[in-house]
Amino acid sequence: xxxxVLAAGRGTRMRPLTDRRLKPMLPVAGRPLVxxxxxxxxxxxxSRVVLVIQPDDDTVSEHFGDEHAGVDLxxxxxTEQRGTADAVRAAAPHLDDAPxxxxxxxxxxxxxSLAALYERAPAVGAFRVDDPTQYGVLLTDExxxxxxxxVEKPADPPSDLVNTGAYALPAEAKAWLDVGESERGxxxxxxVLARACETHEVRPVAFERWLDVGRPWExxxxxxxxxxxxxxxxxxxxxxxxxxxxxxxxxAGATVRSGVVVEGPAYIKAGATVGPNAYVxxxxxxxxxxxxxxxxxxxxxxxxxxxxxxxLAYVGDSVLGRGTNLGxxxxxxxxxxxxAPVKTLVKGEVVSTGRRKxxxxxxxxxxxxxxxxxxxxxKLPTEGATRPGEVVMFDPDSERARRERNGGGEGRxxxxxxxxxxRR
Numbered sequence: 490x491x492x493x494v495l496a497a498g499r500g501t502r503m504r505p506l507t508d509r510r511l512k513p514m515l516p517v518a519g520r521p522l523v524x525x526x527x528x529x530x531x532x533x534x535x536s537r538v539v540l541v542i543q544p545d546d547d548t549v550s551e552h553f554g555d556e557h558a559g560v561d562l563x564x565x566x567x568t569e570q571r572g573t574a575d576a577v578r579a580a581a582p583h584l585d586d587a588p589x590x591x592x593x594x595x596x597x598x599x600x601x602s603l604a605a606l607y608e609r610a611p612a613v614g615a616f617r618v619d620d621p622t623q624y625g626v627l628l629t630d631e632x633x634x635x636x637x638x639x640v641e642k643p644a645d646p647p648s649d650l651v652n653t654g655a656y657a658l659p660a661e662a663k664a665w666l667d668v669g670e671s672e673r674g675x676x677x678x679x680x681v682l683a684r685a686c687e688t689h690e691v692r693p694v695a696f697e698r699w700l701d702v703g704r705p706w707e708x709x710x711x712x713x714x715x716x717x718x719x720x721x722x723x724x725x726x727x728x729x730x731x732x733x734x735x736x737x738x739x740x741a742g743a744t745v746r747s748g749v750v751v752e753g754p755a756y757i758k759a760g761a762t763v764g765p766n767a768y769v770x771x772x773x774x775x776x777x778x779x780x781x782x783x784x785x786x787x788x789x790x791x792x793x794x795x796x797x798x799x800x801l802a803y804v805g806d807s808v809l810g811r812g813t814n815l816g817x818x819x820x821x822x823x824x825x826x827x828x829a830p831v832k833t834l835v836k837g838e839v840v841s842t843g844r845r846k847x848x849x850x851x852x853x854x855x856x857x858x859x860x861x862x863x864x865x866x867x868k869l870p871t872e873g874a875t876r877p878g879e880v881v882m883f884d885p886d887s888e889r890a891r892r893e894r895n896g897g898g899e900g901r902x903x904x905x906x907x908x909x910x911x912r913r
Contacts, residue, residue: 743762748767
């Protein structure tokens, strides 16, 4: 079945990681996030994929070309960011007069569940969550066999069944894309779903696993998922004194030096160097030309292209953007002393990550001075820097941090404000 994959999102909630790249191009287990979506669609039965992309960014089309995972690719340009219905409308000229599937390019889908969606069209993917207030919640009939509508982020959710952004719709839905603006000022594809529910029997397809990768800690979760599925292989150079256990991928052109211990799942990209005497563990990704140097421990983290932790550093449950550099002795805290979930700033608001262990997010080209300590939940902006010996307790852009610098009062609660520990 022909498939539209939405890959034009900027990802404001993912900043600073998306300051210089589209969210669907963030790395997940050695490939861009959107590659996993296309591969899931190919496995599920996609005959052709139309990728919706930005007008001023060729990274998606340059990366994928005309084919991926055995499926032909077309590209549609969304000239303005006006919502998901507008994105699908941009793809409409590329669609035949036949049923079609729409998928979000910044989400991970269980392959078997997605195949069921393709087989049961018209249908919408459904997933049960603990807190549905942050999602579009699906309305169904009493038997739960037919979708009757969707309500966005309700304060009092009618159920815990949420919309995964995966739709299999009839051909005539192509004519329903001229929708009005929502309260958010966007053209929502859920309005197209509502129209389909009025005219067709739209079935909910329960997904066994699904992840909306919208915030930095969800990028960690995405890597945990996909690294956990891969099989290990060693094509690069591994010193005889290095120890690799579990599923570890060492690409051709990567180097693992003496005294290194890597406990999989882990992925080491071409051009990356690990060691000597380094320790990598816990679903970690070391990107192209990245460096994990002497006496550095990396645990459950993502190091993007050319990220460097040269020596005597600890990086736990963190994401380091491209070109980042950790000065000697830099330590990342990833656990609050009170054991509560770590909090961090998202679009100016302090929110819980839901993770007991969560470290830091560093934007591209951020740098730390020697012996810097970064508290759990801290984000350094793109090209941000710390001084030697600096202890960063709160985001540089947070209200609390500004008050601390100015000698003011307590302000609102900041990320990791109850104290935290490292090396856990």
